Amino acid sequence: MNRRRSHEPVFWVLFGAGGVVAALTLPALVLVTGLLGPHDLLGEDALAYGRMRALAAPWPGKLLLLPLVALPLWLAAHRIHHSMHDLGVQVRPVASALVCYGLAAAGSALALVTLVRIG
Amino acid sequence: MSRRRPYVRPMAGWWRRNPHHFLYMVREGTSVFVGAYAVVLLWALTALADGPDAWSTWLATMRHPLAVLFHLVVFVAACWHTVTWFAVSPKTMPPMRLGGRPVPASALVGGQYLAAIVTSGAILYAAAAAA
Numbered sequence: 001m002n003r004r005r006s007h008e009p010v011f012w013v014l015f016g017a018g019g020v021v022a023a024l025t026l027p028a029l030v031l032v033t034g035l036l037g038p039h040d041l042l043g044e045d046a047l048a049y050g051r052m053r054a055l056a057a058p059w060p061g062k063l064l065l066l067p068l069v070a071l072p073l074w075l076a077a078h079r080i081h082h083s084m085h086d087l088g089v090q091v092r093p094v095a096s097a098l099v100c101y102g103l104a105a106a107g108s109a110l111a112l113v114t115l116v117r118i119g
Numbered sequence: 120m121s122r123r124r125p126y127v128r129p130m131a132g133w134w135r136r137n138p139h140h141f142l143y144m145v146r147e148g149t150s151v152f153v154g155a156y157a158v159v160l161l162w163a164l165t166a167l168a169d170g171p172d173a174w175s176t177w178l179a180t181m182r183h184p185l186a187v188l189f190h191l192v193v194f195v196a197a198c199w200h201t202v203t204w205f206a207v208s209p210k211t212m213p214p215m216r217l218g219g220r221p222v223p224a225s226a227l228v229g230g231q232y233l234a235a236i237v238t239s240g241a242i243l244y245a246a247a248a249a250a
Contacts, residue, residue: 016211022153023204023231026197028239030156032246033163034190038181042247049174052167069160076154079147086144088130111161117168 011078011101018075021067029068053118062115070108077104146203152196155189205231 031037037047045051055061081100084091134140166177180186208231209224216222 019200019204022197023201024235024238025242026153026156027194027201027235028242029160030190030194030197032242033160034156034181035187035194037246038178038186042243046246047178049167049171052174056164056167065164069157069164072153072157076150076157079150080154083144083147083150086134086147088128088133090127107157107161111164114161114164114168118164 011074014071014074014104015078017067018071018073018078021071022075025068026072056115056118062118066108066111066115069111070104073104073107074101077101146199149196149200149203152193153200156193156197201235205235 032042033047036042040046056065077100081093081096084096085093089096134144163177166173181190205228209227212227214221215227
C-alpha cells in the first residue's frame with residue numbers, strides 16, 4: 001500500500017475554486033475590462049484610474065480582486081497540465097506539474113504583492 | 120543502455136476522430152484563454168499599482184484591434200467554460216439532499232445559471248459609471 005499522501009487534492013481544490021469563480025464571473029468581467037469598458041461603452045469613467053484605485057485600495061476590494069485574478073490561473077494550470085498527458089506530449093508529469101502550478105503560484109503571489117502595493 | 124526502443128503509442132489527433140473527445144478537448148482548451156485573460160488582469164493590477172500613466176497605457180492597449188479580437192475569443196471561451204462547468208456539476212459536486220430527497224440535476228444546473236446571471240448583472244451594474 002502506498003502510504004505517501006498525494007498532493008493532488010490541494011491542486012484539485014484550487015482548480016475547482018477557479019472553475020467556479022471563472023464560470024460565475026469571467027464572461028461579465030471580459031465584457032467590462034476587454035470589450036465595453038475600454039471603449040467607453042459603460043460610461044466614460046467606468047475604468048478611470050481614480051475609480052479603479054478606489055476599488056483596489058481598501059481591503060474588502062483587495063479580497064474581492066485577489067481570487068478573481070489568482071484562482072482562474074489555477075484552473076488553467078490544472079487543465080493545461082493534464083492536457084499535456086491527453087495530447088501525448090512527451091514530458092515528465094513532474095516537470096509539467098512544476099511548470100504549470102509553479103506559474104500559477106507565481107502569478108498568485110504577484111497578484112497579492114501588487115494588491116498590497118496599491119495600498 | 121538497452122538497444123530496444125520502447126513502444127510509444129501514437130496519439131496524434133485521437134481527439135479529432137470522435138465528436139465526444141473533440142468537445143472534451145475544446146472544453147479543456149478554453150482554459151488556455153482563461154489563463155491568458157488572467158494574465159491580462161494581472162497586468163492591469165500592476166499598471167494600477169504603477170500609477171496613472173501606466174494605467175492609461177494599459178487602457179490604450181486594450182483599445183488595440185488585436186486586443187479586441189483577443190477579448191472576443193476569450194469571451195466565447197469563457198461562456199463555453201461556464202456552460203460546460205455547470206453541465207458536469209451534478210456529477211462532480213457532492214450529492215445534495217433537500218427534505219430527504221436528492222436535488223434533481225436540472226434544479227442544480229438551473230440554480231447555478233441563476234447565480235451566474237445575478238453575479239454578471241452585479242458586475243456590469245457596479246462597473247457602469249453613473250452618467
